[in-house]
Amino acid sequence: MPQVSDRGKAMPDSPIRKLAPLADKARERGVKVYHLNIGQPDLPTPPAALAAIKNIDRAILEYTPSEGIRSFREKLAKYYHKFKIDVDVEDIIITAGGSEAVTFAFMSCLDPGDEIIVPEPAYANYEAFAIVAGAQIKSIAASIEDGFALPPVEEFEKLITSKTKGIMICNPNNPTGYLYTQEEMNKIRDLVKKYDLYLFSDEVYREFCYTGSPYISSFHLEGIEQNVVLVDSVSKRYSECGLRIGALITKNEEVKRNVLKFCQARLSPPLIGQIAAEASLDADPEYMLSNYNEYVNRRKFLIDGLNRIEGVYSPIPMGAFYTVARLPVDNAEKFCAWLLADFEYQNETIYLAPGSGFYTASDKGVDEVRIAYVLNRQDLAKSLKILEEALKVYPGSRVKKTEVVKNEMNS
Amino acid sequence: MPQVSDRGKAMPDSPIRKLAPLADKARERGVKVYHLNIGQPDLPTPPAALAAIKNIDRAILEYTPSEGIRSFREKLAKYYHKFKIDVDVEDIIITAGGSEAVTFAFMSCLDPGDEIIVPEPAYANYEAFAIVAGAQIKSIAASIEDGFALPPVEEFEKLITSKTKGIMICNPNNPTGYLYTQEEMNKIRDLVKKYDLYLFSDEVYREFCYTGSPYISSFHLEGIEQNVVLVDSVSKRYSECGLRIGALITKNEEVKRNVLKFCQARLSPPLIGQIAAEASLDADPEYMLSNYNEYVNRRKFLIDGLNRIEGVYSPIPMGAFYTVARLPVDNAEKFCAWLLADFEYQNETIYLAPGSGFYTASDKGVDEVRIAYVLNRQDLAKSLKILEEALKVYPGSRVKKTEVVKNEMNS
Structure with a gap:
C-alpha cells in the first residue's frame, strides 16, 4: 500500500470539528447538545x-467566469465603498x-519555507x-489578560x-472578538511598510462591531495598498455558510495575475451561491439591523453569564460572534471531550471548541475555550447553566471542594 | 512591493481559457464566436x-458536513453500484x-518532489x-497516429x-476521447501493483462511451483496491458545471483520513449544489438517453466533417465529448489566436483550444487542437465551414497555394 503524504499527516484536525464524533454519540444516547463550537x-x-x-x-447551470460573475463583483465594489474601501471591480x-x-x-x-507572522489565538485553519x-506560521501569543490586544511591535x-513574507490578521477577530484600534492598525502598517511584507487581512466580520469603535480595514492604511490582500466571505454576514x-x-497586479491562474485551474466558483450572494447585497437594512441587535444582546448576556461563574473569565469581545474564555480546568480539551462523553x-x-487548537504552540490556550454565540438567548442561558454545573463535578476542575483537589494532587 | 510566489509564476495559463481576451475582443467587433474550446x-x-x-x-443556508451530505453520498454509492463499482458510503x-x-x-x-506519470495529451489542469x-508530472506522449492508445508499458x-508515487489517467479521456480497453487497464493494474503506486483515475465521462466497448473503472481492477483514488463530478454528466x-x-483508510483533514479545513462543499446533484441522480433515463444520443450524432458529424477538410485529421473518439485533431498549420496556438484576432x-x-497546452513537453501537440462538441449540429456545421475557409487563408497554413508558402519560406 503506497504511503500517504507527510503534508497530509501534518494537517491539523479541526479544533472546531474534531470532537464531532463524541457529539454524535451523545445525541445517540438521547442527550441534547448545544453547539457553541x-x-x-x-x-x-x-x-x-x-x-x-x-x-x-x-436551463443550464453553467460555469461562471473563473474570477466570478461580473455583476456580482460590481455590486461588491459598491458594497466596499460604503466602508470606504476604495477598490475597483477588477480588484475583486x-x-x-x-x-x-x-x-x-x-x-x-x-513559497515553501516562507514564513508569516500571525497573532494568536487565531482562526485554526x-x-x-x-x-x-508549504509555509510556516510564526506566532505571537496575545494574552487573555490584555483582552487579546495586539502584542507589542517588538x-x-x-x-x-x-523568510518572513507577511503578517496575517483577522479583524474583527475570530476567535477572540477583538477589534484592532487605529493605533494598532498603524503599528501593523508601519511594520508592513518597513519590511515590505504582505498584509493578509481577514475581515469577514466587519458588519459585527459592537462598541462604537471604528472598524479599520487594512485598505484604510495609507502607503501599503500594494501589500494588502483582503479576505472576505458572505458566510457569516448573511448566514450563508453553505453557499x-x-x-x-x-x-497588486502581480498577485492578481497569480491568483487568477489558481482560479482558472479550478474553473469556476459556485454559480448558485454567487446569484444568492449578489441578491444578499440588497438585503433589507432592517434585516441586517435585526441580526446585529440580536448579536449585541447575546454578547452581553453570554459574557455577563460567563463571568458570573466561579473561576471563569471572559474579556468583552468587541466584534464577531465569539469569545475566548478561561475556564478553571486542568485541560480544556479534556474538559470539552468530557462534556460530550461523560x-x-x-x-x-x-x-465547546478547545482553545489550544487556536494556537500553534502546544502550551498555549490549555485552559481556554472558544464559545460562539450563535444560539438564541434561551439556549445560551441553558448552556451557561450546564457549564456551571459541569465545572462543579468535572474531575479536573479547580473549583471543586478543596478535599477533592487535595486528593487529586496526592494521586 | 513584496515578491509573489515562484509557484504562482510556475502555474500554467489555462490553454482552454487563455485566449478568452481575444474572443472578447472579437465579440466587441461584432463577430460571433463559436466556443469549441x-x-x-x-x-x-x-x-x-x-x-x-x-x-x-x-431558512438558513448552513454548512454541510465537510465530507458532504449523507443522503447524497448514499445515493451516489448506489449510482456507482450500477457500474459495478463496489464502494460504500464511507468511501465517498x-x-x-x-x-x-x-x-x-x-x-x-x-509530497513536494514526488512524481506521477501521466499519459498525454492530458487534461491541462x-x-x-x-x-x-509541489509534485512533478512525468509525461508519456500518446500519439495521434495510434489514436491516442495507451503508450507501451516499457x-x-x-x-x-x-520518487514515483502514482499514475494518473482519465478514462474516457479528456482531451482525446480515448477509452482504455480491458487489456490496457490490466497493464496499468500490473504496473500499479508491481511498483505499489497510487492510481488516480478521473472517470467523470463514464456515461459517455459510444462504441459499445465497455467502460472499465479503475475499481474494476482486482488487487489494487487500496491504490485507487477515483475522481468524479456531476458537471459534465448532468450539464451542471456551475454547481x-x-x-x-x-x-484506502489512510488516504481518506488525510483527505478529510483538507475537507475540514475548507469547512463544507456547496450546499445548494449537493441538493441539486442529489436530485440529478434520479434524472429521467429518457433525459440521459436523449443527451447521449445527441453526443453520438454530433461526434459522427464532427469527426466526419473534420476528416473531409484537406490536411485535417482526427481519430475517432470513443467517449467523452472532445477530440484532438491535427491541423495543417505551422503552429496551432498561433492559428487559434489568429482565428479570433484576424x-x-x-x-x-x-x-479552439491549442493542443500544446495538453502536453507538458513544449514540442508536443504543436499542430493539434482540442475541439469540444458541445454545440448543436447546425453550429458544428458552421464551425467546420469556418475552419475550412480559415485554413485556406491562414498565413501559416500548409494547404495554401504553393506560391504563398514559398514566399513565406524565403522571408
Whole structure:
C-alpha cells in the first residue's frame, strides 16, 4: 500500500470539528447538545437570497467566469465603498468561501519555507492553509489578560527574518472578538511598510462591531495598498455558510495575475451561491439591523453569564460572534471531550471548541475555550447553566471542594 | 512591493481559457464566436435538479458536513453500484467539483518532489494541481497516429524512480476521447501493483462511451483496491458545471483520513449544489438517453466533417465529448489566436483550444487542437465551414497555394 503524504499527516484536525464524533454519540444516547463550537449562525439567510435561488431562471447551470460573475463583483465594489474601501471591480476575485481566498492568497504569495507572522489565538485553519502552501506560521501569543490586544511591535520584529513574507490578521477577530484600534492598525502598517511584507487581512466580520469603535480595514492604511490582500466571505454576514462564496481583494497586479491562474485551474466558483450572494447585497437594512441587535444582546448576556461563574473569565469581545474564555480546568480539551462523553445536566450538554487548537504552540490556550454565540438567548442561558454545573463535578476542575483537589494532587 | 510566489509564476495559463481576451475582443467587433474550446455542455440540466433548487425549503443556508451530505453520498454509492463499482458510503467524499477532488488527492498522497506519470495529451489542469501539491508530472506522449492508445508499458517503466508515487489517467479521456480497453487497464493494474503506486483515475465521462466497448473503472481492477483514488463530478454528466460538485472515492483508510483533514479545513462543499446533484441522480433515463444520443450524432458529424477538410485529421473518439485533431498549420496556438484576432467568415469565427497546452513537453501537440462538441449540429456545421475557409487563408497554413508558402519560406 503506497504511503500517504507527510503534508497530509501534518494537517491539523479541526479544533472546531474534531470532537464531532463524541457529539454524535451523545445525541445517540438521547442527550441534547448545544453547539457553541462552530460559527454556524442560527439567524435566517436574507429572504432576498432565498428568493433569488427559488427564482433561478436557467436551463443550464453553467460555469461562471473563473474570477466570478461580473455583476456580482460590481455590486461588491459598491458594497466596499460604503466602508470606504476604495477598490475597483477588477480588484475583486470571487472564491469558494473565505477558505479558498486564504488558500489562493498563500499559494500566490508564499513559497515553501516562507514564513508569516500571525497573532494568536487565531482562526485554526490558517495553519492548515499554510501547510497547504508549504509555509510556516510564526506566532505571537496575545494574552487573555490584555483582552487579546495586539502584542507589542517588538515581539513581531523579533520574529522577522529573510523568510518572513507577511503578517496575517483577522479583524474583527475570530476567535477572540477583538477589534484592532487605529493605533494598532498603524503599528501593523508601519511594520508592513518597513519590511515590505504582505498584509493578509481577514475581515469577514466587519458588519459585527459592537462598541462604537471604528472598524479599520487594512485598505484604510495609507502607503501599503500594494501589500494588502483582503479576505472576505458572505458566510457569516448573511448566514450563508453553505453557499461557499467569498472574495479575495487586492490592488497588486502581480498577485492578481497569480491568483487568477489558481482560479482558472479550478474553473469556476459556485454559480448558485454567487446569484444568492449578489441578491444578499440588497438585503433589507432592517434585516441586517435585526441580526446585529440580536448579536449585541447575546454578547452581553453570554459574557455577563460567563463571568458570573466561579473561576471563569471572559474579556468583552468587541466584534464577531465569539469569545475566548478561561475556564478553571486542568485541560480544556479534556474538559470539552468530557462534556460530550461523560456529562449531562437535565439530559443536555454543550459542545465547546478547545482553545489550544487556536494556537500553534502546544502550551498555549490549555485552559481556554472558544464559545460562539450563535444560539438564541434561551439556549445560551441553558448552556451557561450546564457549564456551571459541569465545572462543579468535572474531575479536573479547580473549583471543586478543596478535599477533592487535595486528593487529586496526592494521586 | 513584496515578491509573489515562484509557484504562482510556475502555474500554467489555462490553454482552454487563455485566449478568452481575444474572443472578447472579437465579440466587441461584432463577430460571433463559436466556443469549441471549453467543455461547457449546451444540453439542459435535468429538470429534477432545477426543481430541487426552486423548491429549497430552508431558512438558513448552513454548512454541510465537510465530507458532504449523507443522503447524497448514499445515493451516489448506489449510482456507482450500477457500474459495478463496489464502494460504500464511507468511501465517498464530496468535493467542490472534480477539480478539488484531484487537488485533495494529490495533497493527501504526494509530497513536494514526488512524481506521477501521466499519459498525454492530458487534461491541462492536472499539471496545475501537481504544481499546487509541489509534485512533478512525468509525461508519456500518446500519439495521434495510434489514436491516442495507451503508450507501451516499457515507456512507463523507464520513468519510474524512487520518487514515483502514482499514475494518473482519465478514462474516457479528456482531451482525446480515448477509452482504455480491458487489456490496457490490466497493464496499468500490473504496473500499479508491481511498483505499489497510487492510481488516480478521473472517470467523470463514464456515461459517455459510444462504441459499445465497455467502460472499465479503475475499481474494476482486482488487487489494487487500496491504490485507487477515483475522481468524479456531476458537471459534465448532468450539464451542471456551475454547481461545483464532485467526489473523491477511495477505499484506502489512510488516504481518506488525510483527505478529510483538507475537507475540514475548507469547512463544507456547496450546499445548494449537493441538493441539486442529489436530485440529478434520479434524472429521467429518457433525459440521459436523449443527451447521449445527441453526443453520438454530433461526434459522427464532427469527426466526419473534420476528416473531409484537406490536411485535417482526427481519430475517432470513443467517449467523452472532445477530440484532438491535427491541423495543417505551422503552429496551432498561433492559428487559434489568429482565428479570433484576424479572421472571420460571414462575420463569424471559432474558438479552439491549442493542443500544446495538453502536453507538458513544449514540442508536443504543436499542430493539434482540442475541439469540444458541445454545440448543436447546425453550429458544428458552421464551425467546420469556418475552419475550412480559415485554413485556406491562414498565413501559416500548409494547404495554401504553393506560391504563398514559398514566399513565406524565403522571408
